[in-house]
Amino acid sequence: MLAEPAGAPQNVPPEGFTALFNGQDLSGWFGLDGRFNGQGLITLGKEAREKLQREGLASVTQHWKVEQGELVNDGAGLYLTTDQDYGDIELWIDCKIQPKGDSGIYLRGTPQVQIWDTTEAGGQWQHGADKGSGCLWNNKQAGNRALVLADRPPGEWNRFHIRMIGPRTTVHLNDQLVVDDIPLENYWDRTVPLPARGPIQLQTHGGETRFRNIFVREIPAEEANAHLQAVAADGFEPVFNGRDFDGWIGATDSYEIQDGILRCKSGTGGVLLTGKTYGDFAVRFEFRLPPGGNNGLAIRAPLEGNPAYEGLEIQILEDSAEKYADLKDWQVHGSVYGLAPARRGFLRPVGQWNVEEVVVQGSRVTVCVNGTTINDVDLQELPARDGQEHPGRTRPEGHLGFLGHGDPVEFRNIRVKLL
Template sequence: MTVMRTLFASFLLGMVFGTAPAAEPANTPGSSQPQWGLELMLPGRLVGWDYGTAAPEGWRVEGGELVGTPDATPLVSGFTFGDFELRLEWAAAPHGACQVRLGEVPSGAWWTVTLCEGPGCGAIARHQQVLHAGEKVVPAAAPASSKSIPWHSASLHRSGGQLRVLVDGRSAATATIGADTRFCLGLAVIQAQGRFRRLRVQEPPGVLMFNGKDLEGWWTPGALSAWHFDNGTLVLRGLGGNYLRTRKEYGNFTLSLEYRIKKGGNSGIGIRTPPAGWPSTEGMELQIWDVPADRPLDKHAPMAIYGNVPPLGRADRSGQWNHLV
């Protein structure tokens, strides 16, 4: 049995969603809550942050902290966002400064948010033109027994035509932006040494794609009756259900959902697939497969683009609810 719940799509513009069958006794969805947002860095690796014009240099990862020097190349991620909230922690050496950078996509100017101790923290600029000068941040006191530099928190909130920056829980700067502009994300160090850690982002939940009662707006070339709702959770029992597909077609999108699959079960989510096509051969299938954690990360591993691209890592939990974005 494959079960899914809380299926949202936001900024939806091309997607076909599907799940293949597997069988197990029904039980109640798990009560454990996922961590806030999506983690943006893999432990010890810069994978996904190498989309700049130059290869990443001058950066190192130490115990979950990303450390850079002023001569380090700016990091550019492969993530793009519309509305979002970004949370992170940062630290700068004395007289140091680092930046969170937002690049207009597919092309355009770079916006920067400068993070430093003293005046000008949270300052927002576009194409080096300062739009808000930021606020003064008092240096944080490091523990007496610690040799490390003290850490601060920061969050960026983009909603429609406004960008707001908070540092240590206090408002530091706001700026007006194009309501339809999308951004990629970057990081840089501009003075002395800078550090980042705990980068997480969350987008609005978007539009609920199931009404929780029936399959209005969905179809399958197989047996639609194999799919049903159980207390708001979509369940596939037995074989013959085939991939469940949206009648509506989309372009760019963010999809979020929770899923649980029986031990040893095999399923998937199809995207960029023709209405009557097969995801793994005529589109893209995100693999959902319950296999041991030590299985190699190949093109068939969980969250691979099936048969094409292996995943960067694994975080799925066997027999439990998993949160997917």
């Protein structure tokens, strides 16, 4: 948590944070119509986005102003939107509403961390205002009610401290936990994951709202991965000791171990498998891709035949590389090779570690990378997209491992949980 010493100057970020509001003007922000899907900014070309930002900045001052180091909105008009997109972040915002006020904080262009008058006089109890601000109000599954009522009365400042890793969102309001690591759902299209990046937006929804001390820290991959590895970690046991190939069989000559990292040797390949077999299980691991890197996760693989067909292969691939411009959808990262395509756009930049979890139960396979579920499919009667036979889809048990393709893809912290 961020502590502010008594008498500390406003709008001055603590160490490691950047101020999104400079206390003087709207630099770094523009106005966006609340009916516009903020996620759509990601798909705009550079010129189109800059044009939208110029137009939005020109009109946003109708309802937004800076007054005595505070951002002030009169309750109407465009949503104040950051010029920059953000992914995994820690965010600090002070907010003050008036009686019957209603606002919110959009993350990655998506509603919202709720801000409202929580008193009965505010007139929103039928919508859950009596439970408090800070909740992910538009969620359908979980998190749409605050864990505790932590609001100060209208007319007083409230402090929001938000951490977001993948879609997983934690909110503290006035130093009290109100949302505990709940995925923010994609309000704009609940059939697809929340995007990996997007703008921060301040909602206008009735009544004067004031903001100050808006600070952001982009969370580095190592910190994000440590958090994701710790989520519901009970029952996971290491299958790689970080020192040698104890417990592994197959192409051990094609891999090397250094500093706790398992690396496929450049120019080699082959199938490296666990000596044990697994039926229903979850596996968590970290991987790091070189440019254009290609490998695969073998699931329920036999010792004979092609494990991508006689078992299952989950693609591990730097699928944004130019040489993969013509990939089929069932070849991208996280796909069940030949069978089930995954959602793209959730890998970290080349050279950074990613964390992945694959859950296999019966004929169902779920793939989650960097906190986002990119594949969730029942393979039982799914037509093969590559036109090939895939007897491995019904194999109840087999070996776990890696399918090298000549690239120095690296792995570490490989753990398995039996289900």
